[in-house]
Amino acid sequence: MNITILGAGLSGISLAYFLQDRDDIEHIDIIEKDDDIAGLCRSIRKDGYTYDIGPHILFSKDKEMLELMLSVLDAKNDLKRSNQIIYKGRWVQYPFENDLSKLPKDDLDYCVSMFKANPYRGYEPKNMLQFFLKTFGEGITNTYLRPYNEKIWKYDPSFMDTQMVERIPQPTDEEIMRSASGETVDGYVHQLYFHFPSEGGIEAVPKGFARKLTEKCTIHLNEEVSEVWKTEDGSFGIRTNSENEYVSDRLISTIPIQALNTAYKAAPSSVVEHVNDLKYNSIIIAFVKTKEDLSGDNFAFMNPEKDIIFHRISKMDFLGDAYKSDSATYMVEVTYRKGDYTDQLNEEELKHRISDGMVRVGFAKELADTTFINITRHEYAYVIYDLKHKENMTAIRDYYKAEGIDLNGRFGNFEYWNMDKVLREAKNMAESF
Ligand SMILES: Cc1cc2nc3c(=O)[nH]c(=O)nc-3n(C[C@H](O)[C@H](O)[C@H](O)COP(=O)(O)OP(=O)(O)OC[C@H]3O[C@@H](n4cnc5c(N)ncnc54)[C@H](O)[C@@H]3O)c2cc1C
Numbered sequence: 001m002n003i004t005i006l007g008a009g010l011s012g013i014s015l016a017y018f019l020q021d022r023d024d025i026e027h028i029d030i031i032e033k034d035d036d037i038a039g040l041c042r043s044i045r046k047d048g049y050t051y052d053i054g055p056h057i058l059f060s061k062d063k064e065m066l067e068l069m070l071s072v073l074d075a076k077n078d079l080k081r082s083n084q085i086i087y088k089g090r091w092v093q094y095p096f097e098n099d100l101s102k103l104p105k106d107d108l109d110y111c112v113s114m115f116k117a118n119p120y121r122g123y124e125p126k127n128m129l130q131f132f133l134k135t136f137g138e139g140i141t142n143t144y145l146r147p148y149n150e151k152i153w154k155y156d157p158s159f160m161d162t163q164m165v166e167r168i169p170q171p172t173d174e175e176i177m178r179s180a181s182g183e184t185v186d187g188y189v190h191q192l193y194f195h196f197p198s199e200g201g202i203e204a205v206p207k208g209f210a211r212k213l214t215e216k217c218t219i220h221l222n223e224e225v226s227e228v229w230k231t232e233d234g235s236f237g238i239r240t241n242s243e244n245e246y247v248s249d250r251l252i253s254t255i256p257i258q259a260l261n262t263a264y265k266a267a268p269s270s271v272v273e274h275v276n277d278l279k280y281n282s283i284i285i286a287f288v289k290t291k292e293d294l295s296g297d298n299f300a301f302m303n304p305e306k307d308i309i310f311h312r313i314s315k316m317d318f319l320g321d322a323y324k325s326d327s328a329t330y331m332v333e334v335t336y337r338k339g340d341y342t343d344q345l346n347e348e349e350l351k352h353r354i355s356d357g358m359v360r361v362g363f364a365k366e367l368a369d370t371t372f373i374n375i376t377r378h379e380y381a382y383v384i385y386d387l388k389h390k391e392n393m394t395a396i397r398d399y400y401k402a403e404g405i406d407l408n409g410r411f412g413n414f415e416y417w418n419m420d421k422v423l424r425e426a427k428n429m430a431e432s433f
Contacts, residue, residue: 001024001025001026001249001250002025002026002027002028002029002248002249002250003019003025003027003028003029003248003249003250003251003252004028004029004030004031004236004238004246004248004250004251004252005028005029005030005031005252005253005254006031006225006228006238006251006252006253006254006255006260006412007030007031007032007039007253007254007255007409007412008030008031008032008034008037008038008039008206008210008219008221009037009038009039009040009041009206009254009409009410010038010039010040010041010205010206010209010409010419010422010423011039011254011408011409011410011412011422011425011426012030012032012037012039012252012254012409013030013037013038013206013209013210013213013219014206014209014422014423014426014427015252015254015408015426015429015430016028016030016213016217017209017212017213017426018426018427018429018430018431019430019433020213020214020216020217022430022433025216026216027216027217027218028216028217028218029217029218029220029246029248030217030218030219030220031220031223031225031238031240031246032219032220032221032222032223033222033223033224033225033241033255034221034222035221035222036221037206037207037210037219037221038203038206038207039206040053040054040378040380040381040410041053041056041202041203041205041206041419042203043200043201043202043203043204044201044285044287044374044376046287046373046374047373047374049287049316049323049325049329049373050199050200050201050322050323051201051285051287051316051323051329051331052201052202052203052331053283053285053376053378053381054283054285054331054333054381055299055300055312055314055331056196056201056202056419057079057191057194057195057196058070058076058194058195058196058202058205058419059190059191059193059194059195059420060190060418060420061190061420062420062421062424065420065421065423065424065427066195066420068423069205069419069420069423070195072204072205072208072209072211072212073197073198073204073205073208074197074198074199074204074208075197075198075199076195076196076197076198077195077196077197077198077319077320078193078195079193079194079195079196079299079318079319079320080192080193080194081094081191081192081193081194081299082297082298082299082318083298083299083300083301083302084298084300084301084302085144085148085301085302085303085304086301086302086303086305086361086362087102087103087107087143087144087304087305088104088107089362090102090103090104091301093184094300094302095188096140096143096144096145097111097136097140097171097175097176097179098171098175098179098184098185098186099179099184099185100112100140100176100179100180101179101180101181101182101183101184103143107139107143108180110139110142110143111137111139111140111143111180112139112176112177112180113139114137114138114139114140115136115137115139115140115171115173115176116137116173116176117137118133118134118137118138120133120134120137120138121134125162126162127157127158127159127160127161127162127387128149128157128158128160128161128162128164128165128385129141129146129156129157129158129160130158130162131162131165131166131168132145132146132149132157132165135168135170135171136171144304145157147304147305147306148302148303148304148311151303151304151306151311151335152281152311152312152335152382153281153335153382153384154281154335154336154337154340154342155279155384155386159386159387160384160385160386160387161385161386161387161389161390163385163389163390163416164385164416196319196320198320198321198322199322200322202419205419220240220244222242223240223241223242223244224240224241224242225238225239225240225255225259225260225263226239226240226241226263227239227263227265228251228253228260228263228264228405229264229265229266230266230403230404231247234404235247235248235249236248236249236250236251236404236405238251250404250406250433251404251405251406252405252406252407252408252429253400253405253406253407253408253409253412254407254408254409254411254412255409255411255412256380256411256412256414257275257278257396257407257411257412257413257414258275258278258411260400260405260407260412261275261396264403264405266403267399268399270395271395271396271399274391274392274393274395274396275392275396277388277392278383278389278392278393278414279337279384279386279389280337280380280381280382280383280384280411280414281335281336281337281381281382281384282335282336282337282338282343282377282378282379282380282381283333283334283335283336283377283378283381283382284333284334284335284336284342284350284375284376284377285331285332285333285375285376285377285378286310286331286332286334286350286351286354286372286374286375287316287329287330287331287332287372287373287374287375288329288330288332288354288358288370288371288372288373289325289327289328289329289330289370289371289373290327290328290329290330290358290363290364290369290370290371291327291364291365291369291370291371292327292328292369293317293327293328294328294362294363294364294365295315295328295330295363297318298315298318299314299315299318299319300312300313300314300315301313301314301315301361303357303361305360307360308356308357308360308361309334309342309350309353309354309356309357310332310333310334310354310357311333311334311335312332312333313330313331313332313333313358313361313363314330314331314333315328315329315330316329316330316331317329328363329373330358330363332354332357332358334350334354335381335382347375350375351372351375352367354370354372355367355368355370358370380410380411382416383410383411383414383415383416385416389414393413393414393415396414397413406429408425408426408429409422409425410422413425
């Protein structure tokens with residue numbers, strides 16, 4: 001049997017890696033639209049700097065997949081998280097609820113009193129906002145969780161379901177009191193320590209897997225899938241923008257479900273409607289340099305304030321010697337959706353809003369202290385678990401399963417998956433083939 005995998009991101013490459021040793025598979029074609037592999041794990045090189053599409057760190061509760069990712073690297077840096085939330089000019093150590101004493105007195109009292117006298121505890125949460133109110137109380141929700149989540153998702157949390165947050169533990173009264181009295185407690189400890197490739201950015205992970213592919217696998221670059229169809233004998237035909245055609249016994253798609261559905265002309269209008277109803281965010285990544293280093297030995301800074309355009313800034317110098325600069329370099333993230341306010345900002349307006357944000361958070365003394373090295377836009381960044389996600393994806397998956405097309409990957413299967421989960425799902429699929 002021969003197999004075609006659409007997309008050469010981490011999913012596509014790792015699927016080939018997990019499948020290639022099977023005796024019943026003769027050949028695997030991987031078809032990729034870009035001029036290189038790695039997709040969202042691609043690292044950008046500009047003016048001697050290397051940075052990723054958003055800060056990618058290697059951590060996982062799934063130790064087997066974490067070890068596997070680390071095993072394909074030449075060398076790694078072992079790092080300890082040092083993340084801050086910038087709130088009203090103060091630095092509150094992440095996660096917010098574990099460092100409440102850094103808040104101004106009024107905000108501290110609001111957070112603590114509403115945590116203790118929380119009228120929402122007895123409810124079964126039906127959406128993300130209700131989950132926050134039940135778990136953290138009105139104070140912590142309105143001070144940080146709600147504005148930050150609105151900013152990153154560009155979506156009201158009362159229209160998002162609980163899939164992403166339902167595993168967050170409820171802090172105890174004792175933990176909140178310790179945090180309010182000045183003790184900084186490390187939270188979300190599974191991501192307290194993390195790893196990063198010593199060189200080459202996060203791309204070193206998919207490139208490491210690609211190096212392990214045997215001659216059974218062929219990666220075809222600059223080949224954008226434009227049409228997919230089923231032949232009479234049940235195999236699949238694939239045509240690309242360069243008019244090349246491939247025929248395959250089995251087909252796995254890791255390209256965004258929107259791209260597959262456009263190419264699969266046989267999809268009925270009901271499936272097209274479900275695909276069009278899926279919500280996702282795009283992302284602007286600005287790589288900037290400042291005149292001097294005003295952010296200390298920290299990595300990521302979250303910002304819930306509405307008048308600052310970015311929700312997160314990450315300091316690249318933190319990641320190791322290969323990423324250090326002579327002052328400070330940052331990756332700034334701004335999410336948007338097609339046609340929204342941010343999408344309509346032109347390059348100059350965007351740069352002005354980012355430079356202004358850098359001054360407001362205190363990383364630059366004046367606008368001219370921020371220099372832009374590069375700005376890129378990436379259409380598919382975050383899956384949004386809106387209230388219709390489950391219904392839409394169930395209908396889409398059922399249809400493609402019946403057609404014999406396997407869906408995998410973050411946007412291929414339309415789930416908020418990190419690299420560890422992407423690998424786990426690729427392994428699961430390969431084992432069930
Ligand atoms: C801002 C941000 C931060 C992140 N941080 C972390 C982190 O800290 N830790 C972590 O573990 N994970 C992180 N992730 C998640 C991680 O990037 C993904 O889990 C992983 O890269 C998904 O791989 P994939 O192969 O499923 O998808 P993709 O990387 O999207 O791969 C899909 C591939 O399909 C190709 N393609 C698309 N359309 C076509 C077409 N028509 N024809 C042919 N090819 C096509 C694309 O070019 C791409 O190469 C982050 C993601 C983002 C956006």
